[in-house]
Amino acid sequence: KQEVTQIPAALSVPEGENLVLNCSFTDSAIYNLQWFRQDPGKGLTSLLLIQSSQREQTSGRLNASLDKSSGRSTLYIAASQPGDSATYLCAVSTGGFKTIFGAGTRLFVKA
Amino acid sequence: SQTIHQWPATLVQPVGSPLSLECTVEGTSNPNLYWYRQAAGRGLQLLFYSVGIGQISSEVPQNLSASRPQDRQFILSSKKLLLSDSGFYLCAWSVGRGLVLNTEAFFGQGTRLTVV
Numbered sequence: 001k002q003e004v005t006q007i008p009a010a011l012s013v014p015e016g017e018n019l020v021l022n023c024s025f026t027d028s029a030i031y032n033l034q035w036f037r038q039d040p041g042k043g044l045t046s047l048l049l050i051q052s053s054q055r056e057q058t059s060g061r062l063n064a065s066l067d068k069s070s071g072r073s074t075l076y077i078a079a080s081q082p083g084d085s086a087t088y089l090c091a092v093s094t095g096g097f098k099t100i101f102g103a104g105t106r107l108f109v110k111a
Numbered sequence: 112s113q114t115i116h117q118w119p120a121t122l123v124q125p126v127g128s129p130l131s132l133e134c135t136v137e138g139t140s141n142p143n144l145y146w147y148r149q150a151a152g153r154g155l156q157l158l159f160y161s162v163g164i165g166q167i168s169s170e171v172p173q174n175l176s177a178s179r180p181q182d183r184q185f186i187l188s189s190k191k192l193l194l195s196d197s198g199f200y201l202c203a204w205s206v207g208r209g210l211v212l213n214t215e216a217f218f219g220q221g222t223r224l225t226v227v
Contacts, residue, residue: 004154034215043117043201044155044218089154091216098170099216101154 002027006102021075023090031093038087080109113138117219130189134202142204144185149199
C-alpha cells in the first residue's frame, strides 16, 4: 500500500533563506509526483509535476527533484518570501486513478 | 483556459439534513473528475472519481454519493448528514486519458462543511 510522508510537518524560516521540503513514498511504482500549494481555507494550486521518467522540474524559484528508486522527492524554494507562506503538499499517482497525498508541510516565512 | 468552479465555499448543516455540493469545469471536454475530502492536518482522501457521464467510482464506503449528470458537472450528495461528514471537500479535474493518469490535477477552491 502506497504511503506518502512529508517532513517536516511545519517549518518557520526568515525571509531570504533557501529551504528544502521533503516527500517520501513507500512504493516506487508511480506514474508521476505533483507538488501543490494550499493557502488557508483554499483549494490546491499545482506547482510542479514530475513524470516518472524525469529527475526534476523547475519553475521560477521552485525546483522539484524525484528519485524513484529511493522513494523521495524534494521541493527546493530559493530566496523565500513571506508570500511563500502556505502548506505544501506532495502527491503521487500510482496507476488507475489513485493519487495518494501527503499530509503537507506548513511553511511560514518571516519578514 | 480551463477553470473549475466549486460552491458553496462554506456550509453549515444540521445532522440529518441533505447535502448537495456542485462542481463544474469550463474550457475542457471529457475531463476526469474527482471529489476529495481533507481532514485537518491530514492528506487528501479520494472519495469518488468519474471518467464520463454517469460513470462513478467510489473509493471508500461512506455516507456520501456522487453523480455526473453532464460532462463537466460533478455533484456530491448525502441524504442524511452525519457529524463525521464535516470537513473540507475539494473537487478536481484532470485531462481524460482513460486509465493512464499521467497528467496534472487541478483543484477547485473547496467547500468547508460543518455538520452541527
